Amino acid sequence: MADLFEILIGKEGEKDYKKKPVIVQGITGKFGSFHTQQMIAYGTNIVAGVTPGKGGQQFENVPIYETVKEAVVATGAKISIIFVPAKFFRDAAIEALEAGIKLLIAIPEHVPVRDAMTILELAKNKDAIMIGPNTPGIIVPGIIKIGIMPATPFKPGRIAVLSRSGTLMYEVSHNLSVANFGQSVSLGIGGDPINGTTVIEAFDMIRKLDIDGVVVVGEIGGDAEELLAQHIIDTKFDKPVVAYIAGRAAPKEKRMGHAGAIIYGTYGSAESKVSMYAKANVPVAKRPAEVPMLLAGKLGGKKG
Amino acid sequence: MRLLEYQAKSLFAEYGIRIPKGVTSTNIEQGRKDAKVIGFPFVIKAQMAVGGRGKAGAIQKCHNADEFELKYPEIMQKVVKGEKTKAILLEQMQEYKKELYLSMFLNRSKRCYTVIASSEGGVEIESVKNQVIREVGLGHVDKNTAEEVAKSIGLKDNSIEEFVNLVQKLSKLTIEKEAELAEINPVAILNDGTLLALDGKVIIDDNAMFRHDELRKFQEVSELEERAEKSGFSLVELEGNIAVVGNGAGLVMSSLDMLSDHGGKPACFLDVGGGATTETVYDALTLISKMKKVKGILVNLYGGIVKTTTVATAFIKAYEDKIIDIPVFARMSGAEADKSKEMLKDSRTKMFDTVEEAINAAVIGVNKSG
Numbered sequence: 113m114a115d116l117f118e119i120l121i122g123k124e125g126e127k128d129y130k131k132k133p134v135i136v137q138g139i140t141g142k143f144g145s146f147h148t149q150q151m152i153a154y155g156t157n158i159v160a161g162v163t164p165g166k167g168g169q170q171f172e173n174v175p176i177y178e179t180v181k182e183a184v185v186a187t188g189a190k191i192s193i194i195f196v197p198a199k200f201f202r203d204a205a206i207e208a209l210e211a212g213i214k215l216l217i218a219i220p221e222h223v224p225v226r227d228a229m230t231i232l233e234l235a236k237n238k239d240a241i242m243i244g245p246n247t248p249g250i251i252v253p254g255i256i257k258i259g260i261m262p263a264t265p266f267k268p269g270r271i272a273v274l275s276r277s278g279t280l281m282y283e284v285s286h287n288l289s290v291a292n293f294g295q296s297v298s299l300g301i302g303g304d305p306i307n308g309t310t311v312i313e314a315f316d317m318i319r320k321l322d323i324d325g326v327v328v329v330g331e332i333g334g335d336a337e338e339l340l341a342q343h344i345i346d347t348k349f350d351k352p353v354v355a356y357i358a359g360r361a362a363p364k365e366k367r368m369g370h371a372g373a374i375i376y377g378t379y380g381s382a383e384s385k386v387s388m389y390a391k392a393n394v395p396v397a398k399r400p401a402e403v404p405m406l407l408a409g410k411l412g413g414k415k416g
Numbered sequence: 417m418r419l420l421e422y423q424a425k426s427l428f429a430e431y432g433i434r435i436p437k438g439v440t441s442t443n444i445e446q447g448r449k450d451a452k453v454i455g456f457p458f459v460i461k462a463q464m465a466v467g468g469r470g471k472a473g474a475i476q477k478c479h480n481a482d483e484f485e486l487k488y489p490e491i492m493q494k495v496v497k498g499e500k501t502k503a504i505l506l507e508q509m510q511e512y513k514k515e516l517y518l519s520m521f522l523n524r525s526k527r528c529y530t531v532i533a534s535s536e537g538g539v540e541i542e543s544v545k546n547q548v549i550r551e552v553g554l555g556h557v558d559k560n561t562a563e564e565v566a567k568s569i570g571l572k573d574n575s576i577e578e579f580v581n582l583v584q585k586l587s588k589l590t591i592e593k594e595a596e597l598a599e600i601n602p603v604a605i606l607n608d609g610t611l612l613a614l615d616g617k618v619i620i621d622d623n624a625m626f627r628h629d630e631l632r633k634f635q636e637v638s639e640l641e642e643r644a645e646k647s648g649f650s651l652v653e654l655e656g657n658i659a660v661v662g663n664g665a666g667l668v669m670s671s672l673d674m675l676s677d678h679g680g681k682p683a684c685f686l687d688v689g690g691g692a693t694t695e696t697v698y699d700a701l702t703l704i705s706k707m708k709k710v711k712g713i714l715v716n717l718y719g720g721i722v723k724t725t726t727v728a729t730a731f732i733k734a735y736e737d738k739i740i741d742i743p744v745f746a747r748m749s750g751a752e753a754d755k756s757k758e759m760l761k762d763s764r765t766k767m768f769d770t771v772e773e774a775i776n777a778a779v780i781g782v783n784k785s786g
Contacts, residue, residue, distance in 0.1 A: 224624035277666020361676035369665025
């Protein structure tokens with residue numbers, strides 16, 4: 113399988129090490145254009161935009177192309193971030209994968225499950241990674257930001273953060289940063305039922321990094337946390353892992369904002385997740401501010 | 417979107433899945449006419465989007481007109497796990513040999529559809545042992561797989577072919593209607609070996625509704641939820657008296673949890689989406705003002721990029737326009753927080769640095785006002 117960090121950061125000695133080129137699909141939309149500016153300001157190497165009908169124009173000195181294919185040929189980029197509305201996501205994603213994109217950051221919310229599954233299958237065939245849909249993106253603090261997250265909560269460091277929720281990823285990362293736990297990476301899984309990269313897959317991507325610990329921000333719905341807990345046990349992961357789960361007070365069978373945040377029976381309930389985490393020796397914070405305290409306890413005073 | 421039983425069954429019928437003869441009504445006058453059409457005895461079934469109806473007495477047999485006059489209004493008034501009866505289905509009673517379980521289910525962690533079947537039907541699937549589960553990708557079930565499942569749950573003779581047909585019809589429905597779950601529980605094996613769907617549960621992918629105008633007629637949202645959807649918010653109405661507002665589903669859920677931990681009672685879950693502008697917050701306050709039970713509002717916004725002053729402006733404007741007159745307990749992280757506090761100094765919106773402080777103040781403030 114493609115290696116996330118090789119695509120995202122590269123290897124030392126490469127000409128574009130830590131400066132990997134990124135394409136923005138939907139660069140001229142309100143949302144896409146705003147976040148393109150924000151990403152450029154952070155230092156992300158945005159090399160091309162794609163908006164059908166606006167090829168040949170520029171936005172913030174970034175050339176716009178008609179198709180992803182043209183953008184890829186012109187720039188050699190392997191990363192694309194998609195901002196198009198959910199209805200158009202499937203076609204945009206197919207276009208990107210067919211053009212040779214290897215890392216797809218899928219921002220749109222409300223993508224139908226069937227479309228996400230279709231794209232996922234294509235991504236697998238093309239040996240590409242999809243993060244999202246409905247993700248805030250991914251940030252390696254101080255190096256690259258591909259997403260819609262604000263820059264301020266994040267600080268370079270040695271804790272990996274995986275989150276099923278956007279704003280909670282900011283909230284928890286902020287709390288970590290304030291407590292001097294910087295992040296080596298913060299990655300948004302996405303709040304949808306079907307994730308291009310699951311919590312376990314993301315966990316396996318970050319576990320080999322030189323990190324001190326992992327924070328997993330989850331929520332009710334599905335069984336990602338339960339499976340992760342079992343995975344931590346099975347693979348004998350021995351670095352500290354701390355979790356947070358949102359939605360303990362949520363009623364059953366009500367979709368709590370995120371398409372994926374829904375409890376059926378006991379499937380997806382917070383109790384089920386907390387008890388599995390307990391077996392894996394993963395403490396679960398009651399509130400975001402408690403995350404750094406639990407982490408400090410696990411690390412025995414060692415700071416990230 | 418979770419369909420009611422009679423709605424799910426109308427989809428079943430559309431796909432050629434056999435269902436018992438039934439009629440749906442929402443008042444007893446219509447019910448009496450329906451009773452004549454079906455003929456005694458029949459089953460009176462409350463239509464509500466929740467499991468466990470049988471145990472709760474929301475499904476009852478009815479043998480004659482006297483019983484009908486008693487039971488129809490009783491079942492119409494039923495509330496099960498907070499869900500009210502939306503309509504009443506009168507359904508012909510069936511004689512059968514055995515009950516099975518069958519569903520097409522979107523398995524999120526495996527990221528594929530699964531066929532789940534069992535020789536034990538009529539109980540909640542969590543408690544069913546002997547489940548036969550087969551992964552079927554995007555939902556297509558070929559004949560061999562269906563036949564193998566039929567044999568695995570012990571079917572024999574003509575029931576095998578019946579079951580293969582049933583699975584394939586259910587699979588087609590799941591794919592074409594973009595269902596996350598299509599469940600028949602129980603499937604009845606009649607005395608002649610043919611199969612009949614006695615109950616139905618179908619959940620449609622809300623995000624795919626833009627491709628399914630034909631299903632709009634089943635969509636039932638409260639007026640407030642509809643307004644929320646138009647503004648791009650998600651709203652879940654709850655029982656308490658403190659409205660909970662924030663940007664991002666996770667953050668709002670988190671606020672809801674902490675409020676409950678502190679003894680507060682959430683009146684709603686309102687996610688205004690990732691951003692937070694003067695307009696969105698003003699719209700959210702307008703929406704909340706329509707909920708009479710709300711005595712206070714807890715706001716938890718993670719700004720970051722957004723200036724908190726733009727949000728503060730919304731509160732001031734909402735008071736000026738007399739949209740709201742109840743206290744707001746707000747936590748807004750982001751730029752210019754000090755300036756926002758200054759702006760809100762003389763208003764009924766109190767700003768706090770942490771959500772914990774805002775929650776404490778909200779619980780105390782709302783309890784005091786009764």
